[in-house]
Amino acid sequence: MDDSERLCAYDAFAEDVRREHAEIEAKMDELKAAGKVKSATYRQLFAARITLKDIERRLREHGL
Template sequence: MTDEQRLAAYDEFAQGVRAELAQVSERMDDLRAQDKVKTATYRQLFAARITLKDIDRRLTERGL
């Protein structure tokens, strides 16, 4: 794999993480609007959002 291919793969990964983060946040907003913040689904989404935010932060720190 060339350096250009690696960078393209990382860029694609970063886009996917950010898209998933947006989807998770949107689903959480929907559940919050329905007052379902105590559900297992909401808690799973909350954990996923924390993980995705951390990955996004690390990518951003490295300029990706």
């Protein structure tokens, strides 16, 4: 894999992280509107959101 392919792969990874983060936010909003903030699903999404936010922060720090 050459440098341009690696950069494309990192860009695709960054886009996937941001897309998944947005999807999780939307699902959490739906559960919150339904009053299900104490459900197992909401808590799992919360943990995933924290992880994705950290990955997203690191990507931004590196200009991706």
